[in-house]
Amino acid sequence: MTDGPLIVQSDKTLLLETAHPEAGACRKAIAPFSELERAPEHVHTYRLTPLGLWNARAAGHDAEQVIDVLLRYSRYPVPHSLLVDIAETLDRYGRLRLEKHPEHGLVLVTTDRPVLEEVLRSAKIKPMLGERIDDDTVLVHPSERGHLKQTLLKLGWPAEDLAGYVDGEAHAIELVKDGWDLRPYQEQAVESFWHGGSGVVVLPCGAGKTIVGAAAMAQASATTLILVTNTVSARQWKDELLKRTTLTEDEIGEYSGARKEIRPVTIATYQVMTTRRKGVYTHLEVFDARDWGLIVYDEVHLLPAPIFRMTADLQTRRRIGLTATLVREDGREGDVFSLIGPKRYDAPWKDIEAQGWIAPADCIEVRVDLEQSERFVYATAEPEDRYRLAASTPAKSRLVRRIADHHAGEPLLVIGQYIDQLDELGERLECPVIKGETTVKERQRLFQAFRTGEITRLVVSKVANFSIDLPEASVAIQVSGTFGSRQEEAQRLGRVLRPKGDGRTARFYSIVARDTIDAEFAAHRQRFLAEQGYAYTIVDAENLFA
């Protein structure tokens, strides 16, 4: 028995005791093949999943290394069945490979004939393959490269894609490093991606994913298609690219609901790409408009299903996915793996925070009591109305005011879901409200004003959840949200996590109505925060600032 920092559980979770002197070394060793699931203060939980192990395999780790790491750091004996399972799982990746054959083009090659026989018997695989060239090689219809990888993953035999990429149309792009430089982890991220060919880079909000994208473009120096979640985000990408690269206004096109420009670097929104008219995706031509050398997917965890289908046809282009988390609420992590590529780089939030790139945050949950009359209404309300009732109690508005007064002068964001409530808050705080109907221009104006400190308070609805950049918000107050989504929590936390000029601690308040469904949802979100390692406290409204 050793005295290691790691405890390997039979349910394939790994518990890492952070206070252990070897914890740091162990974390580095297990990070490539396990996924950090929870990172509360004392014991971090990592999980071994087939995808995680395959990600590791793709990065060149083998079973022996993985098992050796587990045994080296494990405090207790590791169950034999688990080791066998790990070895078998790892061994499944790469038995099948997609390669480019000098004569026949795209082929599926196996190093283990029975595996090929097994997948050939699958009715789903059959139509994607052509004739069998020899015992170990089968022709693949080039159009099925993506679908084949998807289906093979589902069968538990993920294929390694070594078929290479087309270079695409060359276009000179260089980074303009005037007074800034790539941070070491950004550099590593780009390098890992380029080396792997295609794949996903996981970085927390505020860690400069856009710059990683720009650096990847500079590396490719080819025409690039960037897919982003919405128009605001598209504009921000454009601004950032203009600032960080040699690209000029004329070289960057926007392909959105409002504009349809196709330029050497084109930024398209998921929304426009997935618009259908009479059941037909009308904007598919973007994908073929140019001989793209690189495709950038922003916020991969939000990638809509139609984009996956389109991506399946783009397997000859280099693809980089950027995201803060690989966890998808719809569980389609496997599609990200097979269609965009394995995870190429991942940095735990806390590590980056420790390096000083992200402001540390204090999370505070404040509980307010409903008034007697409200409690009565709540008790008798229809279940579907209850959340709204609890989430928009006037008690919350009063409390927001108190908090805002306490933090007078600091940049402060109020985030909520219900427009009535937000409007009321806007009035109470005497500040503008950004919601769905606010025009993009107005939004940008307000954001800019907020950035410059012209205004210090802003009330935003969920439209602000994604890809906005509010660098100086140091206080965020969440009054309501969609039903306990971890995704949303990550985004919201991201808002206040952007680096602060003076190293101040950011504060993240959630206001929750006691003894209601609101508190239940809040518990769900908090768990996520605590799991991410953010200290949080729960305070009753009357004790706040007491």
Place this chain on the structure above:
Amino acid sequence: MTTSERYRPRTLAEALRSWDDAALGTLLQHRPDLAVPIPADTSQLSARATGNASAARAINRLDEFGVDLLEALSALPEPVTVADLAAGVDQPFDIVQPRVVELLNLALVWGTEDDLRPIRAVHELLGPTPAGLGPITTRHFGDLDKLIAEAGPEAREVLDKLTWGPPTGTVEKAERPVTIASARTPIEKLLARGLVVPRDPTTVVLPRQIGLHLRGGRVLASTRPTPPPLDGKTVMASIVDRAAAGAALDLVRQVDRALEQIGLEPPPVLRTGGIGVRELRSLANKVGAEEATTGAVLEIAYAAGLVAAVEVGTNELWLPTNAYDDWLELDLAHRWAHLVTAWFGGLRAIGLIGRRDSGGATAAARERLINALAPDLERLLAPEVRVLTLNALGETANGIAPSTHSVVTWVAWHRPRRGGQFRDELVEWALTEAALLGLTGLGALATHGRPLLEQEPTMDELAEAIRPLVPEPVSEILLQADLTAVAPGPLVRSVQDDLSAMADVESQGGAAVYRFSEGSVRRAFDLGRTADQLHKWLAEHSRTPVPQPLTYLVDDVARRHGVLRLGTASTYLRCDDENVLTHLISSNLPGVRFRRLAPTVVVSPSPPDMVLARLREAGLAPLAESFDGVLHVSTAATRRGDPPRRRTSRDFADSPADLTIDQVKAVIEKVRAGDRLAADRPSDEVASEPTAPAETIAVLSNAAEAHTRTWISYVDHNGTASERIVEPTRVADGWLTAYDPATNQPHTYALHRISAARAMES
């Protein structure tokens, strides 16, 4: 014993009489069945030793080479010397000789080294064609090579086919008379020369002399005097032990969890014994293991006596036993040792679970899948194979994990005559189970599995062997802000019990992760803990400061816990005048207890009528009300019983006594109705035919419209068919409503019971 050169016994009995005590002792040790019951004398001992049953038992325990020697012995023409035998099996004399001595010691062979005689039972048990050789003929052949050459090359091919057995071939008219001159076909040429002989009209057989000659003097094509090699992958010895110990600890945990779960929700015992497939699956889900593993875990627990079928009321349930509680008191190492010893000697062939029982007594039993814990899982061969399998692992060179195949062949060599394919399966299962029990790691035998290779290790020896790998129990936990508690090792029992009361297990292994939730904390309160106790306990047992959200959670749940209270009372009293109730409580009515719930409400566990009586006695004027507040007036209902039926002379009379007028009437009516029916009844041929359902409904509907009488044939719910004549009034919803003139009342009849209906002329 050694055979004497001077003395040549004529029978086995005679030989045995000359054995010394040590030799007899060895014999009895190796063939213990000879001693039960105690034989009266050597003749009896000899008779028993040569008996088929005992000999079979001894032969079945021989390894492959031993059986080969016996086979060669019974195939070779007597007298056989050790040298003959060595040539027959094509092995050096020095290897064969000691093995022959062994066979002599086992009394399977008797005689001397230059005249070895297998006992008669050996011939019988090895069959009529030992080593695939045919019967001995009395014929004298002379120069066999020449004879064979004369028969020609085609005939030689036939002989070659028969050489290594089976020595028989099928031909037509095998017994036809042929001479060398008349022989045409190869078979005829052989028959004519006696190189094959007819056995029956359609079979020819190769005589043993010819067979042996063709085999070049060897009886067996190849023999293996030593077991086949055990080979496999190389594994690191240090990893083996740790991996095995991991599995061992996992098993102990799984047994614990499974039994705890069974104690909470005991699954019923199936009629055929065992636990239902569905129950097993749900148990597997709760334990978090695969179904097959859970089945094996239960079987091991069953072997260890930790779970048993118990009759509870009218049901039989699977329940943890008292031994389970004792087992829980043991330390981890001893818990494991307990399970291992129980498994090692147990008769349960666990791998049979989920298979069809090919040995079932009835066709239905053979069709049925065998359930876990079913009585039909016991196999005598199972423990024997387990010992051999572990021996195979023990024989393997250090740092080698032998392949399953090589272990199977190794065991098969040691017991060639036991079980066949089933034996091979048992070996595979034994390997799987050894891995599950943590006796092997990565396929190689762990150090702590070695004590099992010796004779019957004690529980303590096994426990000591694994102890260095078993983590020490801890009594401290780590509390975290995400409301989890991590026990960084196996918890001391009392701490574990306390913690499980207030938090739910989320992950288990070397350590355990517990999660606090509103529900789990409430559970602790329900069990009578208070918020203060919880805070104190957490502070005492946490290695780290108690996180604020957890403290808040405990207080928050405590705040709401017990806000609503309920209980049972038989009677309540309410009164707007509080003074009346105060007076009542202080007045101590005899036999009635009161508790004040609110200023105006008092409850009592006594029944209302009693309270009412006492209150009236006390001079109060209460009014009873029902549950919904309505006035409840009780008239003094005087009670009555039913009179007993007394027997009268009628009960004993031979003939029915006088009928009452009513009875007579009823009888007559019945008769009359019968007559009518007979008169009105449609002709026999027509009536006997049932009408089609659609037609029935049509006939009845028409009759209902026209109010005509209709004959129906009706089958009542007892299955009794009767005929009636009715006047239908309504046919709907599957029912016929009709007026029955016989009883002067309307009746309803289920349409599907009406087998026929005929309209009658009005």
